[in-house]
Amino acid sequence: MRTLHINGMTPPALAIAIALNEKGLAFSITQIDWRETPAAFARFSDSPEIAATLEGEFPILVDGMTAVSDSYFVLEYLDDAYPTPRLRPSDAYGQWQLQALARFFGERALPAISTLGVAQVFGGGAAVKALFENATALTSERRDAWLAAAEPTSENAIEESRRKLGLLFDRLDAMLVGGQPWLLGQDYSLSDIAAFALVHPFLDGSLDAEGLAIGEALRLWHERVLARPAVQAALTLAKPAFLPGPEHARWG
Amino acid sequence: MSEKPVLYHWEPNANSGKPMLALEEKGVAYDSVYIDMLEFDQHRPDYLEINPMGTIPAMVHDGHLLNESTAIMEYVDARFDGPKLRPDDAAKRWKMRWWMKYCDQYYAPSASMVAWDMFTGPAVRNKDPDELRARIEAIPLRERRIAWTKAIYGQFSEEELAESRRRVMIASALFEDNLRENDWVAGDQFSLADINAFNLVYILPHMADTMRLPSVSVERTPRTMKWLQRMYQRPSIRRTWAHSRGGMHIDIEAEANREFV
Structure with a gap:
């Protein structure tokens, strides 16, 4: 089960x-x-x-x-x-590439997408406060993340999030411009899956991509991932959603 | 056999200590290059040629540059022969990674904000102001530039520092609780999560007074203190700390033989 x-x-x-x-x-x-x-x-x-x-x-x-x-x-x-089919490179360097990239995705890109998603889509409004103020099952940081979503997102936070997503798109595009089909080279991997989940909302119109440069190589890669049956099937399971996510790194 | 890895590191603690200790635990010989963080050696052109991000630690092996200390540790375990430093069981491996992230993104940044404010910032603040400004401008990563600026000029707000202290208290309590059933962070087997956490936790009992942060102590976190003792008993710590130039100022022998009443 x-x-x-x-x-x-x-x-x-x-x-x-x-x-x-x-x-x-x-x-x-x-x-x-x-x-x-x-x-x-x-x-x-x-x-x-x-x-x-x-x-x-x-x-x-x-x-x-x-x-x-x-x-x-x-x-x-x-x-x-469940090692087959394998979704990570078999060599240690490839695995390092996956993890170094994942750190960037989790620490920089995901907080930025959550900020933009909450500002543009979530719309929890005042109801959030009543529901989460005394939610003791959540850590205080997570309660704060929800409570912040009841307030309008600051221009600063939006600008900073766009900056971080710009870094993401540039980094992904740079990995693909050489003509390789997938982020780590010839083999589709967890990096493609994790990155697709971050890029897709800006290409299917769920989030506003205005002001964000999405390079040609990145667009073509997105189409390749999108065409995979496993991806198509996942997209039919539920509607896209954007909720308060991880906090932005406190050091800057 | 492959070529020896070259590791660029500062003092054998915090992020630098992670790959150093992993290499020692794995039994891998490496060439050590000491980069003096307090002299901003990591932002000098010759180092930026090796690691354009200007961060330490970094490792060069098989023609590849590797950064991100936790990912380097996983590389070390995957790449070299020696004792396994990650559990085989998928759920335990998940737990190991979860704790490493918790240390990397919650526990360690909070503790180090307090430490940077009290020690690192003041340690470099007395340099020539023009030189300091030039050193800050030479930092390639925006995040690191902000962090150094705040530390050097003492710009962490009272609120930020209070929040960091609160987080260290919470994280040290959660860490203590996790040792209730097992000797090691990810379960019954020593793993990279222990190495990761050690490089952050070892200093906390010694800084309870100086940082006014009573997070890890025999009274508050007895299991963590015994876990620290198990760590100090590992020969890898002694070999790794031999690379210290600043002196780690901790008596390994005393820590390894501490008596608990």
């Missing part, structure tokens, strides 16, 4: 759903309305790691007796637990 618990198809949820499909692993989806997050999340509090999440309450994958969160680590968990 394998269940992916999601608050709509957020970028982290999309990455996990794609990886499960690529592996051919059957799973069911449990949809949790964002308003039900505190109560639904409390049911996972016996895992101290899940309870202290830095990325966000959901998605959580329950795989038999194991519950895992934090989307990039869920992708690596899946490749560790």
